[in-house]
Every structure is written in C-alpha cells, then in structure tokens.
Amino acid sequence: MNYENILISIEEKIATITINRPTKLNALNKKTINDLQKAFKLLAKNNDVRVIVLTGSGEKAFVAGADISEFANYSIEEGTALAAEGQEKLFDFIENLKKPVIAAVNGFALGGGLELAMACHFRIASDNAKMGLPEVTLGLIPGYGGTQRLPQLIGKGRAMEMIMTAGMINAEEAKQYGLVNHVVPQAELITYCNGIAEKIIKNAPYAISKAIKAINANYKDGKNGFETEIKSFGKCFGTKDFIEGTTAFLEKRKAEFTGK
Secondary structure (H helix, E strand, O other): OOOOOEEEEEEOOEEEEEEOOHHHOOOEOHHHHHHHHHHHHHHHHOOOOOEEEEEEOOOOEEEOOEOHHHOOOOOHHHHHHHHHHHHHHHHHHHHOOOOOEEEEEOOEEEOHHHHHHHHOOEEEEEOOOEEEOOHHHHOOOOOOOHHHHHHHHHOHHHHHHHHHHOOEEEHHHHHHHOOOOEEEOHHHHHHHHHHHHHHHHOOOHHHHHHHHHHHHHOOOOOOOHHHHHHHHHHHHOOOHHHHHHHHHHHOOOOOOOOOO
8 A cells, every 4th residue: 555654664573654754844634644544454454463663754753743734724613523533533543453552752742743652552752852732832722632641641730731831841751751661762762662562572462452452441431441351351261372371381381372
C-alpha cells in the first residue's frame, strides 16, 4: 500500500511507522491521520508483526501538533466532527490495538502530537524532546483525548497546570511526571525502543493482547477492570500458548509462543 505522509519498515517482527512530513515538523493533517489509520489496521492483521514503534522523521519533531491551516475556519459542527472522527479513526484505535505500540518521541510532541504519543501504550523520549498541549493559546482545548489521557498518566493537578498554562516540559520532567518511561540520547532512541520490543516479542502474544484490554478497562466508563481481568485471565487457559508456557517452565526451557 502506498502512503503519502508515512514510511513503514518491518524487521524481526517489529514494525516501525515514521511520520514523514519534515518540512511541517510532521504536523498531523487529514491525509496523515488517514495514512496512519490504514497502516495500523494493516499491521494489526499482519502475523509477522508483534510490536509497532511510532516515531517522526528528522531530529526536531515527533509531531509538532495538528495542521492548523486545515481547521482555522471550521464551524462548531465541523470542529466537533473533527475531534470525534479523529479519536475514533486513530487515537482510540491505537489505544485499543491488540499489539503493543511504543511511541519513540524524537523531539517536539505538541498538541495533537502529544495526544498521539499518549494514545500509544507507552512512550520513550529522546533527550531533546519537549512536550505540551498548547491548544488554549489558539482558543481551543485538546480534542484528540488530551484532557482524558494526560490526567490518567500524570495526575489531575499537573495535567490542569500543563493544559491551562500551555507550557512545555522537557524529557526529564516528562519522565519525572510519568509521561514517558525512559529518556535516552536521540541517536539511541530507536535502538532502545527495539530492545524493549524484543523483550515483549519473547512473551505470549495472546496474553499481551488480553493484558492491554484489561489495563485499558480500568480507564473506561461502564467497564469493571477487575471483571475484565478475570475473564481475560480465564480465556488465556484455552490457548496453546498457555500450554506451551507452562510446559516450557516445567521442562526448564524457553517457550516458543505462536499466538494461538
């Protein structure tokens, strides 16, 4: 499949998606969101892919925000539809993907860019990364899940301050807040993410997908995370991977998981 604004590579069961609009600091526009949606849907079905790493091209930005020129003249109805469609098509889709998605934040992650990173299952930042939600400087609020995911990750008070001041934080502050898991030199970012991905790949794919579902359930209205965990735990007993995992443990050998 051909994409206009992203690049995809697959190696050793790790897919790397690179948002490729360097002259626009990889800003999100409709075409990029559509490209990403198609790519994630395709990779979700690809049995040769077990982990997805999402990053931006160049050394300056992961995604420096949304493309403001596309919605500067929108009406209330158009703005509402923009947020609803974007959340459903991409941000919520990534969050609920059965395969782990790691955001490799290589520079600025602002506005929609930070929201995209937060939709991923966890984040690794380069040491030059800077993050923020500056929407209130445009007379807006975050519309791609930022008001929901940021408090979940860093707490209500800090999220309130970041959103209301429109301030940026650096990579070390983001790590201190719990917004990113690790901070590494930019030249080592993808290698570091791949190292974590390799650890994930050694484990049972079905179990990982159920772990993602159970963890996410705790943050969704009308969902009981404990009940989701119990049901997901039980379903794991019906898999070949469970038999392989327990057998390998008892036989003191490494398990060979198939995802079945």
